[in-house]
Amino acid sequence: MHANSLDDLAIALARNRASGTVSGLAFAGIVSRLDADEVQLAALDAYNSDLKGHAMAGTTPACQSILGLHAPIFGPIASRDFFNEPGHVHLPQGIIGAQCELAFTIGNSFPLKGDEIDRESIAETIVACRPTIGLLGRRAFGAPHSDIIAIADFGLQVATICGPAIRVDWDGLDQVQMTARINGEIVVTAKGSAILGHPLEAVALLARELASQGKQINAGEVVTTGSWSPILQVLPGQTLSVEFETIGKVSCTFD
Template sequence: MHAVSLDNLAIALAKNRASGTVSGLAFAGIVSKLEAAEVQLAALDAYNGDRKGYALAGTNAACQRILGLHEPVIGPIAARDIFDGHSHIHLPQGVIGAQCELTFTIGNSFPLKGDEISRPAIAETIVACRPTIGLVGRRAFGAPHNDVIAIADFGLHVATICGPAMRVDWDGLDRVEMTARINGETVVTARGSAVLGHPLEAVALLARELALQGKQINAGEIVTTGSWSPILQVLPGQTLSVDFETIGKVSCTFA
């Protein structure tokens, strides 16, 4: 795709995200993940989104099927799209649903040259863990549902709603049970092992991807794990509450 067309697509994506609308956009010319990443970065700039971290989507097979992905995708988390639970969130057009996930705050830039990308190394650099509801969605209709389009479209990220920081037993995190309730009724349970075998593997995946680009997760940035369960449909008037056994709870009411 011509550079001008990429820029125009990025501006249109940013406009739709800012206004909470969807429209038909010209994704057809994007032929590679590299071009998709360029669109994502330009769209974030046009959105005036000060990136505070990274959101992962499709870190379990059920979510990949729902989103039309073959592998996890990574999107930027803009400061303006981070909320504290209990929040009241307006659902924009194009919302697909909610992810029940954890958010990690990174204390030291990682990985630096020579760092081992392993669960113990990742656990040492995490300074906070928060139960989280993540909203995913699209800014365009009629486009194919695939990895390349998802990357370009902000990695499908819409919002990150975080509960209070809690202490975590990293070794047992894959066995922690999560229970999600909508308006008080249990809709799904899952364990941390649903996320790539262990939630810390989501950070490892991101760290490896950034290392290939000569980059790292910066100190103070946050990383979401992606959903422990299938993506949940949420509607205006509903309250989603997510309880991570031994870790904590987060809830959000949608309008």
């Protein structure tokens, strides 16, 4: 795909994200992961937002099936779409649904050269854990659902809504139960083991992918795990509350 076409696609994606709309866009020329990564980076720049962190998606088979993915992906968390439990969030056009997940704040840049990428080393660099609702959506219609197109389209990330930060027992995190309620009614429960066997494995997967590109998770950045349960459809007027036992709760009403 020609560089000018990549730039045009990135600008169109950013414009649609900013306006909360969808339109038909020319994804056909994206033929590689490199193309997708370039569009994602250029789109974030055109969106005029700093990088707050990284949002994982498709970290369970059920979520991959819903999103049309073959493997987990990640996209940028834009600072302008990162919220500290705001109470109300607008649902844009193209919304897919909500992820019930955790967000980890990284204290030291990771991985550094020579670092082992495993649960123990990751746990040592995390300084906070927050119950989180992640919104996913698309900025275009008519494009086939594939990993590289989803990556180009901001990794499908729309917004990240976080509750209070606490420290947790990493060893037992895979057995923590999550309960999601819509308008007070339980709609789904799940355990942390749904995320690649343990939620910290989502951070490990991200760290390995960034390291393969000569990059790292920077100090202060946030990493989300992807949804513990299948992605939930949410509608205007509904309130989604997600509670993680021993960790905390986050709620949001959608407009």
